[in-house]
Amino acid sequence: MAEPKVKYDRQLRIWGQQGQDALEKSSICLLNCGPTGSETFKNLVLGGVGSITIVDGSKVEAGDLGNNFMVDESSIGQSKAKCVCSFLQELNDAVKAKFIEEYPEALIETNPSFFSQFTLVVATQLVEDAMIRLDRICREANVMLIFARSYGLTGFVRISLKEHTVIESKPEHFLDDLRLNNPWPELRRFAEGFDLNVQDPVVHKHIPYVVILVKMADEWAKSHGGRFPSTREEKKEFKELLKAGMFAQDEDNYREAIDASFKVFAPKGISSDLEQIINDCAAEVGNNSSDFWVMVAALKEFIANEGAGEAPLEGSIPDMTSSTEQYVNLQNIYQSKAEADFLVMEQLVRSTLKKIGKDPNSIPKGTIKSFCKNARKLKVCRYRPLVDEFNSPNIPELQKYLADEDYSTAGGIYILLRAVDRFAANYNTFPGQFDSAMDEDIPRLKSTATGLLGDLGCNGATLAEDLIHEMCRFGAAELHAIAALVGGIASQEVIKLITRQFVPMSGTFIFNGIDHKSQLLTL
Amino acid sequence: MADTSSQPSRSRDLDKLLLRPGNLVGATFEPGPELRDALQEDFVKVLVVGAGGLGCELLKDLALSGFRNLEVIDMDRIEVTNLNRQFLFRLEDVGKPKAEVAAKRVKERISGVNIVPHFCRIEDKDISFYSDFSIIALGLDSIEARSYINGVACSFLEYDSNDNPIEETIKPMVDGGTEGFKGHARVILPGVTPCFECTIWLFPPQVKFPLCTLAETPRTAAHCIEYAHLIKWNEVHGGVAFDPDDPKHMKWVYDEAVKRAELFGIPGVTYSLTQGVVKNIIPAIASTNAIISSACALETLKIVTGCSKTLSNYLTYNGAEGLHTKVTEFERDKDCLVCGPGVLIELDTSVTLKKFMDILEEHPKLQLSRASVTHRGKNLYMQAPPILEEMTRSNLSLPLLDLMDKVPKDVLHVNGTTVKKDEKVTCLRKLRVVFKGVDGVADMDTAGGA
Numbered sequence: 014m015a016e017p018k019v020k021y022d023r024q025l026r027i028w029g030q031q032g033q034d035a036l037e038k039s040s041i042c043l044l045n046c047g048p049t050g051s052e053t054f055k056n057l058v059l060g061g062v063g064s065i066t067i068v069d070g071s072k073v074e075a076g077d078l079g080n081n082f083m084v085d086e087s088s089i090g091q092s093k094a095k096c097v098c099s100f101l102q103e104l105n106d107a108v109k110a111k112f113i114e115e116y117p118e119a120l121i122e123t124n125p126s127f128f129s130q131f132t133l134v135v136a137t138q139l140v141e142d143a144m145i146r147l148d149r150i151c152r153e154a155n156v157m158l159i160f161a162r163s164y165g166l167t168g169f170v171r172i173s174l175k176e177h178t179v180i181e182s183k184p185e186h187f188l189d190d191l192r193l194n195n196p197w198p199e200l201r202r203f204a205e206g207f208d209l210n211v212q213d214p215v216v217h218k219h220i221p222y223v224v225i226l227v228k229m230a231d232e233w234a235k236s237h238g239g240r241f242p243s244t245r246e247e248k249k250e251f252k253e254l255l256k257a258g259m260f261a262q263d264e265d266n267y268r269e270a271i272d273a274s275f276k277v278f279a280p281k282g283i284s285s286d287l288e289q290i291i292n293d294c295a296a297e298v299g300n301n302s303s304d305f306w307v308m309v310a311a312l313k314e315f316i317a318n319e320g321a322g323e324a325p326l327e328g329s330i331p332d333m334t335s336s337t338e339q340y341v342n343l344q345n346i347y348q349s350k351a352e353a354d355f356l357v358m359e360q361l362v363r364s365t366l367k368k369i370g371k372d373p374n375s376i377p378k379g380t381i382k383s384f385c386k387n388a389r390k391l392k393v394c395r396y397r398p399l400v401d402e403f404n405s406p407n408i409p410e411l412q413k414y415l416a417d418e419d420y421s422t423a424g425g426i427y428i429l430l431r432a433v434d435r436f437a438a439n440y441n442t443f444p445g446q447f448d449s450a451m452d453e454d455i456p457r458l459k460s461t462a463t464g465l466l467g468d469l470g471c472n473g474a475t476l477a478e479d480l481i482h483e484m485c486r487f488g489a490a491e492l493h494a495i496a497a498l499v500g501g502i503a504s505q506e507v508i509k510l511i512t513r514q515f516v517p518m519s520g521t522f523i524f525n526g527i528d529h530k531s532q533l534l535t536l
Numbered sequence: 537m538a539d540t541s542s543q544p545s546r547s548r549d550l551d552k553l554l555l556r557p558g559n560l561v562g563a564t565f566e567p568g569p570e571l572r573d574a575l576q577e578d579f580v581k582v583l584v585v586g587a588g589g590l591g592c593e594l595l596k597d598l599a600l601s602g603f604r605n606l607e608v609i610d611m612d613r614i615e616v617t618n619l620n621r622q623f624l625f626r627l628e629d630v631g632k633p634k635a636e637v638a639a640k641r642v643k644e645r646i647s648g649v650n651i652v653p654h655f656c657r658i659e660d661k662d663i664s665f666y667s668d669f670s671i672i673a674l675g676l677d678s679i680e681a682r683s684y685i686n687g688v689a690c691s692f693l694e695y696d697s698n699d700n701p702i703e704e705t706i707k708p709m710v711d712g713g714t715e716g717f718k719g720h721a722r723v724i725l726p727g728v729t730p731c732f733e734c735t736i737w738l739f740p741p742q743v744k745f746p747l748c749t750l751a752e753t754p755r756t757a758a759h760c761i762e763y764a765h766l767i768k769w770n771e772v773h774g775g776v777a778f779d780p781d782d783p784k785h786m787k788w789v790y791d792e793a794v795k796r797a798e799l800f801g802i803p804g805v806t807y808s809l810t811q812g813v814v815k816n817i818i819p820a821i822a823s824t825n826a827i828i829s830s831a832c833a834l835e836t837l838k839i840v841t842g843c844s845k846t847l848s849n850y851l852t853y854n855g856a857e858g859l860h861t862k863v864t865e866f867e868r869d870k871d872c873l874v875c876g877p878g879v880l881i882e883l884d885t886s887v888t889l890k891k892f893m894d895i896l897e898e899h900p901k902l903q904l905s906r907a908s909v910t911h912r913g914k915n916l917y918m919q920a921p922p923i924l925e926e927m928t929r930s931n932l933s934l935p936l937l938d939l940m941d942k943v944p945k946d947v948l949h950v951n952g953t954t955v956k957k958d959e960k961v962t963c964l965r966k967l968r969v970v971f972k973g974v975d976g977v978a979d980m981d982t983a984g985g986a
């Protein structure tokens with residue numbers, strides 16, 4: 014493992030050396046380096062991706078100087094890809110930067126295999142037709158793809174790949190895995206070693222809340238036919254019992270126990286999200302299955318057998334009022350159980366690998382360990398092929414968006430962003446691209462959008478006149494602030510996809526720079 | 537209408553927005569070449585506060601949004617750990633003032649843009665410095681600094697006799713902040729939308745460990761580190777202030793934390809964590825800064841030109857779990873000490889400036905000590921620098937009414953220290969001073985003081 018670089022310190026604190034290694038191994042390609050593409054890649058080069066390839070066939074014009082920081086006066090007339098590439102290289106010499114002076118549309122048409130060399134492709138400012146072709150190529154080659162587009166004060170970002178699985182989804186708020194209402198023997202025995210009525214006040218106020226709750230929950234269950242508090246009244250009563258157990262008002266451990274009592278009320282077993290993952294048909298593994306799904310198959314077996322309905326224990330506990338010694342003891346109890354669960358899981362993974370004819374040791378121990386630790390937080394993201402969404406979007410959903418107060422503007426922008434491409438295919442210019450045609454372009458765009466809605470089977474839906482007018486006013490302008498924003502979002506998603514950490518967005522993100530009421534649309 | 541796109545113009549794209557009439561625009565929007573050119577005039581000046589992750593982006597975004605006159609203020613020097621996101625800086629710039637390098641780099645690439653750097657603390661500038669700008673864009677990472685600038689911007693705000701804000705005195709601010717994959721951008725129009733202080737609860741105070749936990753029952757690596765940093769350091773180095781930027785000091789704290797962790801059997805003390813805990817490091821990445829800054833720059837352009845609707849008034853962005861954005865319309869706190877009409881103080885005509893300062897110190901809401909007092913831009917008393925203190929010292933024994941040119945009711949600005957959550961902070965307060973028993977006061981409206 015390479016020594017962590019000081020200059021990456023602030024991001025290593027987010028995605029760790031493992032995430033950084035993934036970035037440094039990646040090879041990413043940019044299609045079109047206007048401001049949207051340039052800004053996306055600026056953020057990625059700073060973060061230290063392995064290599065970048067910039068594809069753009071255009072030459073720098075005066076107008077580019079007004080919206081793209083990566084070109085300057087000396088660039089006029091030169092290859093835009095070359096100028097942007099040399100500026101990006103200046104930002105981080107650890108990145109291998111190269112450029113290809115060619116139009117992306119031509120490359121998509123003539124050299125589809127070109128794209129298979131990359132980890133990920135960011136396609137900016139492409140029109141619909143080219144997007145659909147590229148999507149097909151990248152899916153076939155298993156190359157991750159992100160589309161980004163800025164258009165006047167609007168824009169969109171869309172991820173496209175068959176499937177993205179995440180082990181380290183790192184949710185910000187997630188229920189601790191404490192098993193307070195389902196303690197295993199060692200935890201139960203540990204709790205039994207404490208007396209909640211101990212006379213020494215110093216000892217009493219240092220009993221960890223986990224112990225208090227395990228004991229109180231157990232006591233409750235004994236007097237309630239094995240059930241735990243479930244109604245609002247019962248929960249209140251349970252909290253009152255905790256309060257009654259306090260010796261003095263300043264006992265932080267009891268206050269923590271009351272605050273954490275909802276962890277006793279949480280249902281046993283796995284969440285519906287995890288249920289869905291273990292029952293996914295991809296969990297029926299075969300020789301082509303990915304490591305992730307092999308481990309899911311093993312997890313399914315674990316839950317059904319050794320786990321008795323639970324996933325492997327996570328093994329970490331939050332900080333809580335306690336003496337150092339008892340806290341460390343408690344930590345060890347959780348860690349030992351997690352280790353034991355991991356060993357079972359490891360066996361299950363190895364035997365699953367063997368069953369499907371793979372090397373039983375092909376998945377490293379560390380990966381299985383991380384999988385166990387994050388088993389309750391697994392994420393699977395799938396994205397519809399673009400051609401499917403474009404030809405047969407989810408109509409009830411689209412109609413809902415167009416009629417909903419919070420979504421109608423974003424829904425309208427979605428339709429209009431597609432309508433402008435149709436417009437361009439018909440009239441060879443974008444609506445409002447030329448001042449002289451503004452007056453006729455507005456009704457033309459309106460009828461194009463209405464036609465599109467009709468073709469999709471969304472008859473009767475209307476778009477706000479104001480929005481149609483604004484779309485014409487934008488005239489396909491690529492404004493720097495919008496490009497930086499859309500590019501910023503695209504680069505965040507790239508990082509999540511490459512590091513395989515955190516959860517990438519789903520659906521299409523419609524950026525609304527008019528009042529910032531942007532939305533994610535799932536069509 | 538001229539066919540702008542057929543000319544090779546630098547403002548090719550921006551012209552679409554600024555030269556054409558629109559339907560979803562601000563009330564003041566007057567599209568045309570004059571509007572575009574006005575952005576380049578001397579009277580449209582934007583101040584960027586902070587030349588860090590957000591500030592670098594803001595300077596670029598504003599310069600490429602048609603603004604020509606920018607100033608930037610930052611007291612920091614460039615560090616290696618800035619380079620993963622502060623794209624205007626290179627390795628060879630480490631140690632140089634951020635404001636100066638940032639201004640130079642943007643000027644080099646965008647011809648015609650003028651950026652004046654100020655390498656100093658925000659408190660070092662006179663209040664009048666800040667009044668010069670059409671709008672102030674904040675790219676800061678500290679609550680205290682935001683609070684200070686907010687106080688300054690709100691001090692310009694004047695209310696009419698009906699307690700409505702006078703439009704010409706509103707100094708708009710845009711403010712951004714990020715942490716990891718999350719961030720916020722907001723628009724503050726003092727007197728109209730909530731100021732920073734109105735919604736201070738959005739920034740909960742940092743949790744501190746109880747000293748008895750550190751001293752007696754440490755459980756986590758952070759407890760061991762804070763023990764070494766807050767307790768052991770003083771025990772051993774009594775008198776020597778801990779300097780988080782001195783690597784020797786940091787290494788000492790780390791070594792002590794390791795010893796303590798070993799003693800108690802606590803895992804997880806690393807040098808990186810030690811730095812994180814001691815310096816309260818907030819993780820930061822380029823992409824989030826880009827998103828938040830560009831939202832702020834966009835709103836700046838909208839406020840100045842009216843070219844679209846404005847963000848009303850608080851945008852949150854969270855990209856950690858999927859992608860969530862939300863716009864919240866927060867409301868003003870009508871009793872806000874900072875953006876309200878000002879704290880009303882009634883005085884006898886005989887009160888001297890010194891006595892007035894004593895009153896401020898004892899005032900339960902203000903608790904203002906070490907006050908520097910200005911009246912309509914005139915320094916009545918200044919605590920610093922020493923030369924100004926000496927020049928204004930003789931005013932202390934004079935009646936305040938005389939110092940205020942016998943105006944019986946007027947606004948004073950007081951800069952000083954106040955107590956907030958048991959800590960001393962620098963602040964700027966606007967006070968409405970009324971002298972009792974002077975002609976003309978009786979029939980003036982003195983209600984509504986907060």
Ligand SMILES: [Zn+2]
Nearest residue numbers: 731734872875
């Ligand atoms: Zn306020």
